[in-house]
Amino acid sequence: MHRPEDAAPTFSIGTVPIYGDLILAPMAGYSDVPFRLLCREMGSALSYTPCIPDDALAARGHHHERLLDFREEERPVAIQLLAKEEERLVRAAQKALQRRPDILDLNLGCPARRVAGGGRGAALLCNPPLIGRLVSALVKVSAVPVTAKIRLGWDETSRNYLEVARILEESGVSAIAVHGRTRSQAFRGRADWEAIAEVKAAVRVPVFANGDVRTPEDIAAIRRVTGCDAVMIGRGAIGNPWIFQRRALDEVPFEERLAVMERHLRMMVDYYGERLGVILFRKYAVHYVRGLEGASALRPRLVTASAVSQVLEILRGWRADERSAGDGRGTSACAIGTEDDRDVYPTGEGD
Numbered sequence: 001m002h003r004p005e006d007a008a009p010t011f012s013i014g015t016v017p018i019y020g021d022l023i024l025a026p027m028a029g030y031s032d033v034p035f036r037l038l039c040r041e042m043g044s045a046l047s048y049t050p051c052i053p054d055d056a057l058a059a060r061g062h063h064h065e066r067l068l069d070f071r072e073e074e075r076p077v078a079i080q081l082l083a084k085e086e087e088r089l090v091r092a093a094q095k096a097l098q099r100r101p102d103i104l105d106l107n108l109g110c111p112a113r114r115v116a117g118g119g120r121g122a123a124l125l126c127n128p129p130l131i132g133r134l135v136s137a138l139v140k141v142s143a144v145p146v147t148a149k150i151r152l153g154w155d156e157t158s159r160n161y162l163e164v165a166r167i168l169e170e171s172g173v174s175a176i177a178v179h180g181r182t183r184s185q186a187f188r189g190r191a192d193w194e195a196i197a198e199v200k201a202a203v204r205v206p207v208f209a210n211g212d213v214r215t216p217e218d219i220a221a222i223r224r225v226t227g228c229d230a231v232m233i234g235r236g237a238i239g240n241p242w243i244f245q246r247r248a249l250d251e252v253p254f255e256e257r258l259a260v261m262e263r264h265l266r267m268m269v270d271y272y273g274e275r276l277g278v279i280l281f282r283k284y285a286v287h288y289v290r291g292l293e294g295a296s297a298l299r300p301r302l303v304t305a306s307a308v309s310q311v312l313e314i315l316r317g318w319r320a321d322e323r324s325a326g327d328g329r330g331t332s333a334c335a336i337g338t339e340d341d342r343d344v345y346p347t348g349e350g351d
């Protein structure tokens with residue numbers, strides 16, 4: 001994985017060297033161990049767990065085990081915490097640190113009602129002094145660097161991202177990821193990359209620019225506009241892990257798409273077991289086939305498959321159709337359909 005011994009790191013998060021400038025965003029329900037491993041192989045420079053609420057960490061039992069889980073090959077790994085009180089945050093951090101992550105990250109951007117409504121995630125943006133206290137408490141107990149992920153503010157009238165970024169830096173964070181939207185925007189409108197540029201100019205720690213990066217051109221554009229140290233990619237990586245190789249999905253040959261789909265499926269099954277692995281794989285499968293001829297007919301079959309053999313059969317049949325339809329055109333390029341992909345993108349309402 002992108003850690004060439006003799007190369008200089010692209011930048012560092014505190015003491016942690018980072019090789020590369022593209023990072024898979026934390027995404028509850030998507031950025032699990034298999035998907036993160038796949039994206040790391042493709043070039044994502046860092047793995048984040050999805051956000052883990054303090055109460056899940058405090059609870060007895062094992063339901064948070066999967067959220068905390070990561071593989072050695074993923075390192076560097078950031079465990080993302082969600083809390084609103086210093087004491088609970090520290091307790092959650094101590095539990096998380098037992099897993100020996102490379103970084104602890106604090107979520108200051110989750111817009112979901114059950115999270116922000118309870119005062120965590122993006123709700124903390126309304127209380128910058130509390131953010132300072134939480135981060136200071138975290139830095140004090142953490143042997144590894146602490147980072148934070150923010151939105152621009154609660155709503156249009158309270159875009160306090162510069163104040164928050166400065167407080168974060170003063171309190172000791174080693175990097176800041178900025179999703180260029182407010183909480184009230186959720187996932188609507190365009191991410192404001194200019195605002196991210198302001199954050200980059202205001203702090204010395206590395207800044208990761210995030211929001212609406214779907215293509216290699218977007219990567220170049222967000223870098224140009226923001227001057228960020230790294231680009232964080234969420235929805236644009238679902239069904240297109242090749243984005244971490246700076247490749248557009250429609251440049252990925254049909255055979256390669258199918259091969260990676262199959263590999264992702266096998267990784268899911270190895271991790272979750274066949275039944276759950278296949279069920280969870282379906283939500284990625286519908287994205288992998290974006291833009292391909294015949295995808296709309298295929299999606300309903302993919303989302304009802306319940307065994308590996310069924311998924312493989314669908315893919316094999318498709319491969320055969322493609323071969324017979326493609327005489328002479330080979331398998332070097334995807335056939336681009338005219339489908340509207342908006343219906344299959346996750347909204348992130350639940351993050």
Ligand SMILES: Cc1cc2nc3c(=O)[nH]c(=O)nc-3n(C[C@H](O)[C@H](O)[C@H](O)COP(=O)(O)O)c2cc1C
Nearest residue numbers: 025026027028050051179211212233234235348351
């Ligand atoms: C399904 C989903 C789940 C998400 N879960 C998290 C999360 O657990 N923690 C977090 O900081 N952000 C979460 N996000 C927000 C993303 O990390 C990212 O900031 C956002 O999607 C904007 O980037 P994008 O346009 O590249 O998707 C989630 C987003 C989506 C779509």
